[in-house]
Every structure is written in structure tokens, then in C-alpha cells.
Amino acid sequence: MNEAAPMTLPAAPIDSRGILARLRESRLLLGMVFLFPAAVILLVFLTYPLGLGIWLGFTDTQIGRPGIFIGLENYEDLWTDSVFWLAVFNTILYTVVASVVKFALGLWLALILNERLPFKAFFRAIVLLPWVVPTVLSAIAFWWIYDAQFSIVSWSLIRLGIIDRPINFLGDPTLARASVIAANIWRGIPFVAITLLAGLQTISPSLYEAATLDGANGWQRFRHVTLPMLTPIIAVVMTFSVLFTFTDFQLIYVLTRGGPVNATHLMATLSFQRAIPGGHLGEGAAIAVAMIPFLLAAILFSYFGMQRRRWQQGGRD
Amino acid sequence: MANVSIRDVRKAYGATEVIHGVSIDIADGEFVVLVGPSGCGKSTLLRMIAGLEQITGGHIAIGERVVNNLPPKERDIAMVFQNYALYPHMTVSQNMAFSLRLRGAPKSEIEASVRRAAEILGLLPLLERYPRQLSGGQRQRVAMGRAIVRNPQVFLFDEPLSNLDAKLRVAMRTEIKELHQRLKTTTVYVTHDQVEAMTMADKIVVMHDGIVEQMGSPLDLYDQPDNIFVAGFIGSPSMNFLKGRVADDGSATFRAEGGAVLPLASVPEGAAGRAAVYGIRPEHIDLSDDGVPAEVTVVEPTGSEIQVFAKIGDEQITAIFRERHRFEPGATIRLAPERDQVHLFDAETGKRLGGLVQDDKQPSDRRMKSGGR
Numbered sequence: 060m061n062e063a064a065p066m067t068l069p070a071a072p073i074d075s076r077g078i079l080a081r082l083r084e085s086r087l088l089l090g091m092v093f094l095f096p097a098a099v100i101l102l103v104f105l106t107y108p109l110g111l112g113i114w115l116g117f118t119d120t121q122i123g124r125p126g127i128f129i130g131l132e133n134y135e136d137l138w139t140d141s142v143f144w145l146a147v148f149n150t151i152l153y154t155v156v157a158s159v160v161k162f163a164l165g166l167w168l169a170l171i172l173n174e175r176l177p178f179k180a181f182f183r184a185i186v187l188l189p190w191v192v193p194t195v196l197s198a199i200a201f202w203w204i205y206d207a208q209f210s211i212v213s214w215s216l217i218r219l220g221i222i223d224r225p226i227n228f229l230g231d232p233t234l235a236r237a238s239v240i241a242a243n244i245w246r247g248i249p250f251v252a253i254t255l256l257a258g259l260q261t262i263s264p265s266l267y268e269a270a271t272l273d274g275a276n277g278w279q280r281f282r283h284v285t286l287p288m289l290t291p292i293i294a295v296v297m298t299f300s301v302l303f304t305f306t307d308f309q310l311i312y313v314l315t316r317g318g319p320v321n322a323t324h325l326m327a328t329l330s331f332q333r334a335i336p337g338g339h340l341g342e343g344a345a346i347a348v349a350m351i352p353f354l355l356a357a358i359l360f361s362y363f364g365m366q367r368r369r370w371q372q373g374g375r376d
Numbered sequence: 377m378a379n380v381s382i383r384d385v386r387k388a389y390g391a392t393e394v395i396h397g398v399s400i401d402i403a404d405g406e407f408v409v410l411v412g413p414s415g416c417g418k419s420t421l422l423r424m425i426a427g428l429e430q431i432t433g434g435h436i437a438i439g440e441r442v443v444n445n446l447p448p449k450e451r452d453i454a455m456v457f458q459n460y461a462l463y464p465h466m467t468v469s470q471n472m473a474f475s476l477r478l479r480g481a482p483k484s485e486i487e488a489s490v491r492r493a494a495e496i497l498g499l500l501p502l503l504e505r506y507p508r509q510l511s512g513g514q515r516q517r518v519a520m521g522r523a524i525v526r527n528p529q530v531f532l533f534d535e536p537l538s539n540l541d542a543k544l545r546v547a548m549r550t551e552i553k554e555l556h557q558r559l560k561t562t563t564v565y566v567t568h569d570q571v572e573a574m575t576m577a578d579k580i581v582v583m584h585d586g587i588v589e590q591m592g593s594p595l596d597l598y599d600q601p602d603n604i605f606v607a608g609f610i611g612s613p614s615m616n617f618l619k620g621r622v623a624d625d626g627s628a629t630f631r632a633e634g635g636a637v638l639p640l641a642s643v644p645e646g647a648a649g650r651a652a653v654y655g656i657r658p659e660h661i662d663l664s665d666d667g668v669p670a671e672v673t674v675v676e677p678t679g680s681e682i683q684v685f686a687k688i689g690d691e692q693i694t695a696i697f698r699e700r701h702r703f704e705p706g707a708t709i710r711l712a713p714e715r716d717q718v719h720l721f722d723a724e725t726g727k728r729l730g731g732l733v734q735d736d737k738q739p740s741d742r743r744m745k746s747g748g749r
Contacts, residue, residue, distance in 0.1 A: 268428050269461035273475035273522075274449035283474070287465040 115344035122338040133345035142321050143346065146329040150353075152236065153325060154304045157243045161300055162293075164244070165251025170285075172252065173259045183253070190249035198313035201242040205229050205314065229315055232322035239323050242310055247303065251296055258292035259285070298361035302354060326350050378439035378452075378529040378562060379404045380425065386433035387420055387586075395420060395586045397434065402579075405560045407553075411573040412583035412609070418566045419534055421583070425564060426455050426532050438530060454523035455532040458539060460515045462507040462522075469494070469503040472521045493524040496555070513544045520555065531556075533565040537572065549575060570610050574598070582606050604726040607655050607719055613683065615655045616693050619723065624649030630720070634689020636668045639715040644730025651723035658683070660717035661695040667710030675703045686711065 082088055116133055120126030137143045172183055189197060204211055205228035213225035228238045262285065270280045308327040311317065317324035317332060324332075326346055334343020380402040387395040395417040402408045410418040423429040425436055427448035435442050443451045462471050469490050476486045494500045497517045507515055516536060523531055533552070537545045553576050556563055567573055573580045574594045581591040582605070590602040594610075601607035601615075608614045620632035628640040630652070638654055670686035670693060677683075677700075684695045684703055688711070695711055703709065720729040 263459065263461065265457045265459055265461040266463065268426075269455070269457060269463075269522075270474075271428070272426060272448045272453070272455050273526075274478045279478060284463065287463075 112344045113348055115341055116348045118341045120340040120344075122335075122340060126341055129341070133342050134349075136342070137345060137349065142324070143329065143349075145321055146317075146324045146326050146346075147349075149236070149321075149323060150305060150325045150327075150350075153240055153243070153307070154301055157240050157247065157304050158297065158301050160240075160244050161247045161251050161304075162297055165248050165296075166255055166293075168248065168252040169255035169259055170281075172256050183256070186252055187249050189246050190253075194246065194309040195313055197246060198242065198310050201238075201245075201310075202314055205238050230319055232319055235315055235319055235323050239311055239314055242314065243304060243307060246310070247300060250303075251300055254296045255289065255292060258289050258296075262288045294361045298358060301357045301361075305354060305357070306350065379406075380530060380562060380564065381437045382421070382425070382434070383436075384434035385421065385424065385431060385436060387417070387424060387429065388432045393432075393586065398583070398586075398588050399434075400581055400588065400591065402562060402564065405562055407556050407563045407565065407576060407578045408581060409565045409567060409573040409577035409579070410581045410583055411567055411570055412589075414568055415585075416583040417586040418568075418583045422455075422532055422534055422564060422566045425451075425530070426453055427451050452529045453532055454526045454528040454530075455534065456516075456519045456523055456536045458535040460507075460519040460539075462515060462518055464507050467504050467506055468499060468510070468518050468521075471507070471518055472525045474522070475526050489525045489527075490521075493521040496524065496558070497521050512540050513548060516540065516548055517551075520552070524555075524559070529562065531561050531563040533563065535567055536565075537567070538569070545572075552576065571612055574610065580610075582609060584609075600728070601655075601719065602728055604653060604655070604721045607721070611657055613658050613694050613696070615657050615719070616661075616691075617721075618654040618656075618688070618691050618693075620652065620654060622647045622650050622652050622720070628715075630654045630718075632689065632691065634691055636688050638668060638713055638718075640718055640720070641716045642730075644720060647720065647729050650729070652729060653721040653723055653726075655719035655721060656713040656717065658694040658696040660714045661693070662712045662714060663697070663701065664710055664712035667712035669708050670711045672703050672705050672707050672709055675705060684709075 115126075117128055117130060118126035119129050119132070168186060172179070172186065176182070203209065207227055207230060208225060210225055210228060212228075213222070216222045217225070227234065229235045266284050266288070267280055270284050275283060306327055307325060308331065311323055311325055311328045312331070315323045317328045321329075326349065330343045330346035330350075332343075333346060334340050337343070380400075382398060382400040382402075384397045384399055385395060386393060386397050398417075398421060400408070410421060412418050420429060424431050425438075425443075427443065427446065431444050435444050437443065438451055438453065463474065466474065472490045472493055473486045476489060481489075490503070491500075494503055497520060499514070499517055499521055502510065502514060502518075507518065510518065516539075519536070536552070537548050540548060549572060552565075565572075565576065577594055579591060580594055580597055582589045582597065584605050589609075590597060590606045592600075597606060597610045601610060604617065608617070618630075618632045618636075618638065620630055620638075622640070622643055623629045623631055623637075626648075628642050630638045630640055632638060632654065638656075668688055670688045672684060672686050673692075674685040675682065676685075680698070682697045682699075682701065682703070684697065686693050686695065686709065693711065721727060722729055
């Protein structure tokens with residue numbers, strides 16, 4: 060890197076060694092050199108597609124036909140589009156229910172894994188599995204679990220005599236929503252659990268000992284030590300979890316493709332369906348752009364609402 | 377306030393026993409320091425008193441109650457941790473009030489207790505700060521405040537000063553001692569620093585490898601160490617040890633391995649001709665024309681005294697002089713141990729041979745006496 064630095068500038072004929080030496084000392088130049096690759100990646104793979112998407116949202120581009128600028132027409136259409144509003148509702152429902160349950164179960168799991176128990180490492184590895192398996196693969200597994208005829212759940216319940224015919228998991232709108240949410244929860248718990256576990260392990264054991272000596276019982280130790288100490292990590296984890304869930308695509312696409320009767324269409328799947336199979340790139344882009352305000356709101360909420368507490372700030376060391 | 381009685385206490389982790397039967401009696405209001413190198417079991421013992429570790433064998437009683445199976449909060453003790461263990465999300469006053477709040481004490485009482493403790497420790501201006509906004513010494517004081525607020529029967533300190541810088545450590549040492557004189561609460565204090573032990577304790581318990589090597593008042597331990605371990609551990613810089621043999625020709629002398637002949641006040645009974653270790657503290661060595669020749673290697677003046685490292689034969693010797701002698705490295709000086717300050721130890725067992733100031737034929741007896749003081 061040091062060698063490359065001077066080459067980006069015109070060669071200085073007089074006293075070149077002095078300038079070369081001085082450039083090598085320059086922190087500013089060195090910093091720019093190091094920043095360059097990252098900046099290029101960000102520009103090419105993030106800023107450009109995002110900008111292109113926003114631009115497409117203002118056009119009537121279709122596959123195979125470059126569009127023209129049509130202003131807010133796409134958004135006006137969406138405003139009166141009941142399927143779009145259904146997708147917004149579905150997305151919010153999906154995100155809220157799945158995130159809340161993921162948080163509750165994830166925290167519970169993390170607390171269990173933080174205890175002294177036999178085969179700890181083994182259990183921790185097991186917990187990570189759902190997250191390690193590619194989404195499409197686990198979605199296909201769930202597809203079988205939810206199959207209208209061959210579902211293992213239906214089969215077991217029939218064998219136990221609880222029901223007399225298979226459950227139509229993905230055929231009934233309400234059941235389909237519950238089913239995809241359950242699959243998402245299964246997949247998302249490891250991320251929450253393992254991250255919270257990492258957070259739990261940073262809490263000094265002597266704090267618990269001090270609380271025990273102060274007379275705190277198990278619940279009080281959790282309420283007064285664990286929870287407050289964990290809040291910053293919870294904020295970060297849940298922000299990410301909400302973002303992942305809100306933008307989920309693969310699970311839905313494999314399991315239901317948005318059906319039945321659009322009951323499980325999320326904004327991401329609807330956007331894809333309108334843009335690629337439907338061919339209306341402009342409209343699809345507009346739906347995708349409509350997700351941005353929700354995501355920004357989630358980030359800002361966690362950033363300002365939870366992330367930094369007064370007790371974490373300041374201090375000399 | 378209460379006395380604490382520790383009877384034949386053992387601790388084992390699985391098959392490994394780390395404390396092998398320790399008995400200590402701590403009188404009401406006494407300041408006892410458990411001291412020893414790391415891994416000697418002193419912290420484990422303290423944590424067993426606190427209830428943070430199970431007691432494998434023996435029993436511990438606080439006051440008249442055996443506490444072996446009592447949970448920590450029912451033992452009526454308070455502990456100050458090495459890393460202070462302050463709740464980072466609570467202010468100073470919340471930290472101190474926490475135990476009372478859990479107990480459901482009325483608000484007015486909590487406030488009064490916190491104020492009283494804050495006043496004693498000079499924390500009044502800091503009550504609304506968070507631990508992160510405090511210096512090490514202030515945090516230390518908050519940790520003590522948290523203990524005081526509960527008005528416990530026993531204070532337990534687990535190396536409370538080891539995270540502070542040297543100057544603050546000395547200041548806090550005095551402060552803790554002052555606090556004890558004021559509150560007169562029974563205190564058990566764990567440290568690895570023998571200077572802390574010497575300066576603060578009413579009674580020192582020297583531990584090593586899970587047993588009590590010796591206990592007694594600081595000066596007892598300094599003047600009459602029971603064995604080589606205690607002799608080497610107590611006192612700074614530590615005692616010089618020279619291997620050799622007690623002369624058997626009737627003269628009160630000791631012949632070191634290098635050939636040097638060192639003086640003794642008297643030959644303890646049955647010690648003549650025995651292989652032994654000759655112990656003399658650096659501060660008990662004088663310069664004298666009839667001393668043993670020694671070659672100066674390093675000179676360290678500290679202002680109030682001069683520390684000299686010298687060699688007698690192959691043995692390294694440290695001596696301290698309050699007078700400002702001039703020493704040159706390489707020069708030969710003549711060192712004369714003060715004969716009535718010499719300690720003799722058995723070469724094999726490391727146990728003390730005879731006494732120096734008083735005769736000490738029954739060390740186990742004396743041990744009991746000082747233990748019960």
C-alpha cells in the first residue's frame with residue numbers, strides 16, 4: 060500500500076525523494092488509500108442499486124422495455140391497491156408476532172444455555188443449526204411438515220386421535236399465516252439466542268454474587284441485574300431481527316408464494332412478484348421503496364429508544 | 377456484631393481438596409486478615425463464610441448460628457469484592473440502597489441509611505453519579521458504603537485494594553482501618569499483600585496450600601515465625617536464608633555452606649551439629665569490623681534507607697541500613713547479623729528451631745493461644 064500511494068499523484072521531478080517520503084508520512088493520504096476499496100464496493104453494490112431502485116419506482120419500466128419518468132404514478136396506484144395494503148398488513152403482523160416470540164424464546168434459551176449444564180458446547184452447537192441450514196433447505200423441510208396430505212404433524216395428531224383429518228396448513232389463510240410465522244421463528248431463534256448468550260457472558264459473575272448477598276432471589280437477580288445489563292444488546296439484536304423479518308422473502312416464496320389469496324404476501328414477495336414474473340419493474344421497485352420508511356423507523360426507534368443508556372456514557376475509564 | 381468460628385473447614389472440588397481443615401476463631405469486633413500467595417485458599421475460605429461456596433466439611437458459625445446451610449442473605453454479612461461489583465446501571469445511592477430496597481425497608485429508612493453511610497465515606501456529593509463516572513478510589517468507597525448500609529454482623533473484604541494504584545492503596549488502607557475502629561464490626565479481610573496484612577490486622581492468618589501456616593498478631597508473626605514459609609512471607613524485603621549447619625564445638629555459631637561463620641545468641645536444645653537454615657531479616661544486619669565479608673552487587677537508596685544486595689560466598693543477601701553509608705558495587709563490606717534477631721529453622725521440615733526472644737518449645741501451644749486472642 061505504501062508503494063502504491065505516491066503513484067496516484069504526478070511524479071515530482073525536483074526533490075522527488077523528499078515528496079515521496081513526505082507522502083508516505085501523510086496520514087490523510089494513507090487513510091484515503093485504505094478507504095478506497097471499501098468505498099468502491101459500497102458505491103457499486105449498495106448506492107448504485109439503491110439509487111437505481113428508487114429511480115425505477117418513478118418510471119413505468121417493464122421487462123424488455125425501458126420506461127419513462129412518470130412521477131408518483133406508481134405510488135398513487137399502490138395507494139388504492141388493496142393487495143398492496145394487505146401485504147403491508149401481513150408484513151407488519153409477520154414482523155411483530157415473529158419478533159416478539161423470537162425475543163421471548165431466544166432470551167429463554169440463552170438463559171438456559173448460560174447455566175452450568177452438561178454437554179453445554181453440544182447444545183450450543185445444536186441451537187445454531189436452524190440458522191446454519193440454508194433458508195431454502197429448511198423452508199422445503201417445512202413445506203413437507205405443512206403438506207396438506209403428508210404432514211407429519213397431521214399424521215401424529217391423527218394417530219393420537221386428536222383430529223380426524225389432515226390440517227390444511229398452507230391452504231387456509233389464517234393457518235397459512237401462523238405456519239409461515241412459526242417457520243420464521245424457528246429459523247430466527249438461534250440468532251437471538253446466541254447473541255444474547257454472548258451478552259449474558261459479558262455480565263460479571265460478581266454482580267450476581269453481590270446481588271445474592273444483597274438478598275436478591277432468582278427473579279430479582281434477573282430483573283435488576285441481567286435485564287438492565289442486557290438492554291443494549293437486546294436493542295441491537297432486536298433491531299437486526301426486525302430488519303431480517305421485515306425483509307423476509309425466501310421462506311414465503313418457497314412455502315406459499317404469497318398465497319392463499321395473498322394471505323401471506325409480504326411486501327418483499329409482492330414486490331418480486333409484480334416486478335419479475337409480472338414484468339412491471341417500476342411498480343415492483345415502488346413497493347420495495349415503500350419498505351424503506353418502515354425500516355428507517357425501526358432503526359431510529361431502537362437507536363434513540365434503547366441503545367445507549369446514561370449509565371453507559373461518560374466515565375474516565 | 378458477632379464472633380465467627382471456623383472449625384476444621386474443608387473444601388473440595390470433585391476429588392481435589394483445596395482447603396484441608398482450617399480452624400480459626402474470630403472474636404467479636406476483631407479485624408482478621410487472611411494472607412497468603414495466590415492459590416492458597418484464602419478467597420475460597422472467605423467465599424465459604426459468605427455462602428458463595430458450599431462447605432465440603434467442618435462448620436462455620438457466625439454468632440451462635442452454624443451457617444453451613446444458610447443462604448448468603450440470611451447470614452447477615454456484607455462483602456466488598458475485588459472488582460467492587462457495583463451495579464453499573466444504578467447510581468451511587470441506588471447501589472447502596474439496593475439491599476434495603478429488596479428487603480422492603482421503608483423509603484425514609486433507606487434514605488437515612490444511605491445518607492449516613494455516604495456521610496461516613498464522604499460520598500454525599502457523588503450520590504447521583506453512575507459507577508462509570510467515578511474514580512477507582514470512589515468506587516471502592518461506594519462498595520464499602522453498600523456494605524455499611526446493611527449494618528451487617530460481619531464485613532468480608534476480598535482483596536479490595538488490589539485494583540488501585542499504589543498511592544491510593546495506602547490511603548484506602550488507612551481509611552478501612554479507620555472505618556473499622558469507628559464501626560467496630562467484625563471483619564475478615566483477604567489479601568496477598570503482607571504489608572496490608574501487617575498494617576491493618578488485629579490478627580493475621582497466614583495460609584499456604586490450603587492450610588493455616590500460622591496465626592497471631594502482626595508482631596508475633598514478624599518476631600516469631602513458626603516456619604520458613606511464614607518467615608519468608610512476612611516482612612519486606614523478605615528474610616535472608618542461608619543453608620548450613622549449627623556448630624557442634626560448643627560455640628554459638630552457624631557454619632553456612634559457603635564457609636561463612638555466623639553468630640547465634642545460643643544453640644537451641646538438641647540443635648548442635650544439625651543441618652539448619654539460618655534466617656536473618658535485612659533490617660537486622662549491621663556493619664561491623666568483625667562481620668562476615670560480603671561483596672556488594674547492587675545498591676538501592678530509597679531516601680529513608682539504603683538497600684544493599686551483597687554476596688556471602690554464593691548466597692545473595694539483602695541488608696537495609698537507615699544510616700547513609702556509601703557503598704560501591706564490587707566493594708567488600710563486613711556484615712554482622714544481630715545475634716538475638718536470628719531465626720533458626722530445621723533444614724528438612726522448615727520448622728522453627730528454638731526461640732530468639734523467648735524460648736518457644738511448644739509452638740502448637742502458642743499457636744492456640746494467639747489464635748484465641
